[in-house]
Amino acid sequence: MGDEDWEAEIIKPHMSSYVPVFEKDRYSSGANGDAFNRTPASSSEMDDGHSQRDPFMRSGFASGRSLGNRNARESNNKRENTTTGGSFGVGKGFGNRDFSNNKFEEGDSSGFWRESTNDCEDNQTRNRGFSKRGGYQDGNDSDASGASRRGGRGSFRGCRGGFGLGSPSSKYEQDEGTQRTGGLFGSRRPALSGTGNGDSYQGRSGSGSGRGGYKGLNEEVVTDSGKNSWKSEAEGGESGDTQGPKVTYIPPPPPEDEDSIFAHYQTGINFDKYDNILVEVSGHDAPPAILTFEEANLCQTLNNNIAKAGYTKLTPVQKYSIPIILAGRDLMACAQTGSGKTAAFLLPILAHMMRDGITASRFKELQEPECIIVAPTRELINQIYLEARKFSFGTCVRAVVIYGGTQLGHSIRQIVQGCNILCATPGRLMDIIGKEKIGLRQVRYLVLDEADRMLDMGFGPEMKKLISCPGMPSKEERQTLMFSATFPEEIQRLAGEFLKAKYLFVAVGQVGGACRDVQQTILQVGQYSKREKLVEILRNIGDERTMVFVETKKKADFIATFLCQEKISTTSIHGDREQREREQALGDFRCGKCPVLVATSVAARGLDIENVQHVINFDLPTSIDEYVHRIGRTGRCGNTGRAVSFFDPESDSHLAQPLVKVLSDAQQDVPAWLEEIAFSTYVPGFSGSTRGSVFASIDTRKNYQGKSTLNAAGFSSSQAPNPVDDESWD
């Protein structure tokens, strides 16, 4: 059971031969040997499997309707050489490197993917529980020698074989592109099933979809008493494995001083423009929007906290969601990235709790929180917790956060001291419930942040288990709230199981649309030119904070190391790094010590980091929704930002159509070459990615009675509603 956003990091089934992928490229004359080709070959992968149903094509994209506003840049209409050198180390070995001299030592081509004997030490180390998984090490790691640092940062260390794949001994391993005997993905756990899938990735819920989630790395062992079926190994229980070292990491407590608790960044110049965004509320008897915090009638302590947090004006999603939640209604809310969804659910929940005269929770072996908030990644849930702590400051409401990668005992200790609001990643939550430290009888509010992610094939099964856990109030007895910037149709339908029939749907702007405060640029860059281009861009950017997204964990390490060698202070975050390292990396990025953060999808959603001015998609994601979330790490809360994406026609063509749509809708320039690709890749029935359903209807329910379209200030608008409305979706 995982608590991370993993779909992009699953080893791809198309890696079906043991020819090292880079060499394969070479020998296949570049036909399509994209080592990082993300187009799943198998329809069993969800993205692909759903790709036949993208409503975009049904909506008449082929007519070019959505392209009307573009101002195509001819200057971009130039293909880059995709076959030049500067590749990702064709035949070069990083598996058996020695970084003691702060540089990669190249192995021979045959050793590129092979287990190096040098890896053994690391493997043993990990088996003893002192793992250093990510080859790349932060400069402030205590055991990093000063000599090995570069540009103020650590360089790669260890001999873990970060880029090596062990020699597969079976077809299975070859197909999965993984290995069990060490190397990057090896030796975390013993084989879990008869299939020989002993690598670190495990399909969620044993679906074997090849997509499911990350199985918590070295998660602390929980002995399954047998009571809790959801924890069974077959179901992907994160803790069902009785092998392996325990996780001992205890995250440092957050600062307790008031200044730190209320630290915030400034809203940007476009904050007031939020008022112009059209908002659509569908469902029956929606309470009217509020226009000010005063209208919410919150208690004085909450109002004080809101003021200390620097909030003077509501964002659109807050104007609509707060009264809906205060009225006790279930809600599915979709609003653009960085527009204040967290406060939109936290404030009314806290207001309810205060109004109901919540009593301070005391030390108890079994805690019964009134509110459970789940989110897909550890860093995000921690951030939500900090927001909950901020807004509940000075009240008797106690928020607690628990997530994987940390010592389970620590989570338990936090909980038993009292818990009104439990912020949790799904895996750790189920573990704690299984340990009977959390009772669900008192749950009045269940919040799914990044709800589409929480309900998709990755986390959906766990969420279903959560709502069917003994004691969990039925949907009629609890209030269920879902928030995200994207809500594909299919996921909306699934959500019905969690929500009361009369839930309200709030759509701020375009469902799944990109934030307009982000200036988006798409560059056509072949995979072998990407590094050069990246360095060029980063050098121009200077010290401005930049997130660079790549598609795999090993590539994150690779690029981070490469940038360090180019003397660009960089850190990285991905799921193969230990939690301590992840938090350190995020901290270094947040404080500006490392202005560049190389990340996988694990950092795509929700993270709210001050002053991120640029997002670079070194690799485009598989789905357009993920693209929207990634670029939403910049341009937050009315601030402006820039996103540059490298589009490799070899691997990204399937994204051309949805990208054109997202760009057009956000009134961005659409390069003519991208349009060309979009049109030329059109195949009747092709629909791109399901998760890329930026084209989802506003509210998938048939019943549109009671629907009202208003601008964010709460007034009826005579303007045409959200542009997607004119599509016939149903």
Ligand SMILES: Nc1ncnc2c1ncn2[C@@H]1O[C@H](COP(=O)(O)OP(=O)(O)OP(=O)(O)O)[C@@H](O)[C@H]1O
């Ligand atoms: N009314 C407000 N006034 C000022 N700042 C606000 C307001 N509401 C939220 N913010 C700030 O805006 C930032 C973004 O908010 P938040 O992280 O909740 O966005 P989000 O919509 O959840 O984004 P994402 O879709 O990326 O998860 C945060 O720093 C938050 O404190």
